[in-house]
Amino acid sequence: MTTRITKQNTPGSLLxxxxxxxxxxxxxxxxxxxxxxxxxxxxxxxxPPSEIIRRLQLGAGDELLQTGLIWTCLSCETCxxxxxxxxxxxxxxxxxKAIAVEKGVAKPEGDAPLFNRSFLNxxxxxxxxxxLKAIAMYKLGAGNLGQDMDKFPAMLKKGKxxxxxxxxxxxxxxxxxxxxxxxxxxxxx
Amino acid sequence: xxxxxxxxxxxxxxxxxxxxxxxAVSKALGIELNExxxxxxxxxxxxxxxxxxxxxxxxxxxxxxxxQMGMDMVVNCAACYNRSKVANYEIVNSVQMRQSVxxxxxxxxxGSVPVRHFVEILLKDLGVxxxxxxxxxxxxxxxxxxxxxxxxxxxxxxxxxxDPENPTILERLIDVTGAEDVxxxxxxxxxxxxxxxxxxxxxVRRSAAVIEMAQAAGAQCVVVACPMCQISLxxxxxxMEKLLGKKYNMPVIYLTQxxxxxxxxxxxxxxxxxxxxxxxxVLKAARKPVRQNVKG
Numbered sequence: 001m002t003t004r005i006t007k008q009n010t011p012g013s014l015l016x017x018x019x020x021x022x023x024x025x026x027x028x029x030x031x032x033x034x035x036x037x038x039x040x041x042x043x044x045x046x047x048p049p050s051e052i053i054r055r056l057q058l059g060a061g062d063e064l065l066q067t068g069l070i071w072t073c074l075s076c077e078t079c080x081x082x083x084x085x086x087x088x089x090x091x092x093x094x095x096x097k098a099i100a101v102e103k104g105v106a107k108p109e110g111d112a113p114l115f116n117r118s119f120l121n122x123x124x125x126x127x128x129x130x131x132l133k134a135i136a137m138y139k140l141g142a143g144n145l146g147q148d149m150d151k152f153p154a155m156l157k158k159g160k161x162x163x164x165x166x167x168x169x170x171x172x173x174x175x176x177x178x179x180x181x182x183x184x185x186x187x188x189x
Numbered sequence: 190x191x192x193x194x195x196x197x198x199x200x201x202x203x204x205x206x207x208x209x210x211x212x213a214v215s216k217a218l219g220i221e222l223n224e225x226x227x228x229x230x231x232x233x234x235x236x237x238x239x240x241x242x243x244x245x246x247x248x249x250x251x252x253x254x255x256x257q258m259g260m261d262m263v264v265n266c267a268a269c270y271n272r273s274k275v276a277n278y279e280i281v282n283s284v285q286m287r288q289s290v291x292x293x294x295x296x297x298x299x300g301s302v303p304v305r306h307f308v309e310i311l312l313k314d315l316g317v318x319x320x321x322x323x324x325x326x327x328x329x330x331x332x333x334x335x336x337x338x339x340x341x342x343x344x345x346x347x348x349x350x351x352d353p354e355n356p357t358i359l360e361r362l363i364d365v366t367g368a369e370d371v372x373x374x375x376x377x378x379x380x381x382x383x384x385x386x387x388x389x390x391x392x393v394r395r396s397a398a399v400i401e402m403a404q405a406a407g408a409q410c411v412v413v414a415c416p417m418c419q420i421s422l423x424x425x426x427x428x429m430e431k432l433l434g435k436k437y438n439m440p441v442i443y444l445t446q447x448x449x450x451x452x453x454x455x456x457x458x459x460x461x462x463x464x465x466x467x468x469x470x471v472l473k474a475a476r477k478p479v480r481q482n483v484k485g
Contacts, residue, residue, distance in 0.1 A: 021241070023283065040379045040395055072388065074395070075234055076379035077343040081353050088344070097238050110387035116235035123230040123247070129198035138386060147389070151424060151465075155203075158463050160424070162202035170227030173250050173294070180293040181243040 012061035014099065021095035028085040029053045035079035035089055045069040049079045049089045065100040071108035114141045124178045127169025131161055190314060193255040194222035197266035198230050204266065204416035206460025210445035211265045211307055213459055217452045218315060218323060222263060225254045231272040234383050245286055246293035248276035252302045253294065265307040267415030271340035271348060273304045278347035306341060306350065308414050308444055312358050320365045325453040327367025331474035333447065334371050334408035335359035336399065338418040339379050353377065362444055363412060366451035375402035382417035396421045397429040400439050409470045410440040412447055419443065423465050440468040450475040
């Protein structure tokens, strides 16, 4: 998988934003490629981790957000664990995801942002995750309500998934945390 | 042995078996787990993909509650364990994160509450010798693959769980039960659990690779300590078999379920009825001594 990269340190470069958001210094990468060799989804994406770092160094912009690669990541952190220079590449991917969502880039395959919103909405309402509601919201939004219908009856019967919403959480604390996060985002953080 | 216990959201939903077996084993071993009152979601993988400060704040809300109890926080869900450990690590290493979290929670937190996985306290606080004395039903003849996945061991500087490439905590506990751990190279591979609902085929393929490696090593069951791994390897096994046209029949059980059997606790109290893949091979090994008694 060869990607042609041209040096274009344009104002649109994502390098600074990603380094700040992920709290990493990508300048220390010397392309040993241990991250790419250990990546369980390297075969499924256009650029493996070391190549994404190189592209960022060379001034890549929004094109990194438009490919599906950042949404294929499993957050397994093998890249980070094996990096000899301790670059937290998993945090780089999280930063790219957050920037993609902020910029409203086209929804990726699988629509993970919709899943994350559905999940966190239940946490905000109940103080704890409410799987059934999160899954229903996600599947409704993603239009794949039919998938996994073969498993739900057995899981419900076995009590492997809860029907009733969670109770007993300190909801006030969670509400405050979400309100602060929304406020910080509004302040441009 | 008293701890502040953080069950995690899955304890009352997809991982009731993990929670029930943890409580049953604790009771049998005299470990006192005090559930943190009003505990809230750690943010799981959705929060850190969305907003780092939100993720750390959600995890720290529980760490602050544990601090008030003055005990180590014990977690049995590897994902919650990971998020809590990472939050502590970020708080200690970043002034900006510490300030942001304090602002979000309305009180300061210094990242100092010890976070322990339940299997760590079994091995390090209770110890192998004390555990062996309690084994009444050794699972002799059962071959088990110890599977760690990602959350326990990575990132190593935050979790500090064990050797990140070759951990042995689960093997040492399997050994205590009388079962035999198999040598295999898949124990810290990823099951693909994070894409379970979003890019299901990736999860199915990753998990199938793990199951096949365990099978090739001669394992009769995979032993886990993470509900994300358990769901991927167990609930998705039917999808793997369909996609790849093979039959696996590989039970995927929690370490606490395995240990519980060896401690003589009934399978019903350990949540064995919650498993999707039949745990017959495991339960057969557990029943053996009883049969011998009947014959004798």
